Amino acid sequence: MAKIIDGKALAQKVRDGIKKQNQAMQYEAGIIPGLAVILVGDDPASKVYVRNKEKACKEVGFYSRIIRKEASCTQEELITLVEELNHDDAIHGILVQSPIPSHLDEMAVVRAIDPAKDVDGFHVENAGKLMVGIPGFVPCTPKGVIRMLREEGIAMAGKHAVVVGRSNIVGKPMAMLLLAENATVTVCHSRTENLAEITRTADILVAAVGKAGLITADMVKPGAAVIDVGMNRNAEGKLCGDVDFAGVSEVAGAITPVPGGVGPMTIAMLLENTLEAAQNG
Numbered sequence: 001m002a003k004i005i006d007g008k009a010l011a012q013k014v015r016d017g018i019k020k021q022n023q024a025m026q027y028e029a030g031i032i033p034g035l036a037v038i039l040v041g042d043d044p045a046s047k048v049y050v051r052n053k054e055k056a057c058k059e060v061g062f063y064s065r066i067i068r069k070e071a072s073c074t075q076e077e078l079i080t081l082v083e084e085l086n087h088d089d090a091i092h093g094i095l096v097q098s099p100i101p102s103h104l105d106e107m108a109v110v111r112a113i114d115p116a117k118d119v120d121g122f123h124v125e126n127a128g129k130l131m132v133g134i135p136g137f138v139p140c141t142p143k144g145v146i147r148m149l150r151e152e153g154i155a156m157a158g159k160h161a162v163v164v165g166r167s168n169i170v171g172k173p174m175a176m177l178l179l180a181e182n183a184t185v186t187v188c189h190s191r192t193e194n195l196a197e198i199t200r201t202a203d204i205l206v207a208a209v210g211k212a213g214l215i216t217a218d219m220v221k222p223g224a225a226v227i228d229v230g231m232n233r234n235a236e237g238k239l240c241g242d243v244d245f246a247g248v249s250e251v252a253g254a255i256t257p258v259p260g261g262v263g264p265m266t267i268a269m270l271l272e273n274t275l276e277a278a279q280n281g
């Protein structure tokens, strides 16, 4: 039976540390880290994510500002808002809650964010820094996964890490970070042939697809560490990942649950990036 990696407890530990660092910084330098979250439209899931981010900021003593825009808002309006926030001294981190309505160019909006305030790490400048291995903001979800693997003492150097999913926000940066940890990395996607054959060779398997039950026990090497990034709703409307938890936990050495795995770590890393942005001034 696999060890269940408690992302919630790890995230709490990270948040406690951030709270202390924040108190010290406020006392010594009088700086309160500020996070601005732009929410366009009224997607119910996005509203929940934004509320969770606001709650997390409050808990560690950060200033947070939620800016709600109508779904009909224009590209120019959004870019103007981002530029205002770029020049707002109370704001150290800016993020645009995804997804935004399809008439808007998300990439262009993110590119308008000052890379020094891009706490999601989605700006091409930060993506490029990650690619070449120089310090910059790293996307929160893959950053949280690496932190979990480290905290759990799961060796990455020399191991075969398989990442299923190649999005700019999870799969690709995940692969880069594992490579930086000296893992041998394979990235799979919807066009990959013989997915199961590849995943069965993984010492570390990261599923970031968005398909409930995609990873089954027969696709997992005995003893592997299985990290489930997926967030889906099953037929009963319950939150679940990409991994068949019941089956895979019989085979894997370690596994993250959904909920309570990667999700809480993502928010903790967002706080960490915001603190870093404030420290950088």
Ligand code: NDP
Pocket (backbone or CB within 6 Å): 141, 164, 165, 166, 167, 168, 169, 170, 171, 188, 189, 190, 191, 192, 195, 208, 209, 210, 211, 214, 229, 230, 231, 232, 262, 263, 264, 266
């Ligand atoms: P995307 O939809 O952007 O990317 C999904 C990836 O999965 C794509 O690269 C796609 O391949 C690949 N894929 C689709 N079907 C298959 C398949 N049958 N076999 C192999 N690969 C496949 O999603 P995101 O990266 O944004 O998110 C992935 C999941 O992670 C979602 O469930 C999302 O909700 C969750 N998530 C969770 C977070 C957390 O904090 N826990 C944070 C962010 C995301 P292709 O490129 O060929 O289309």
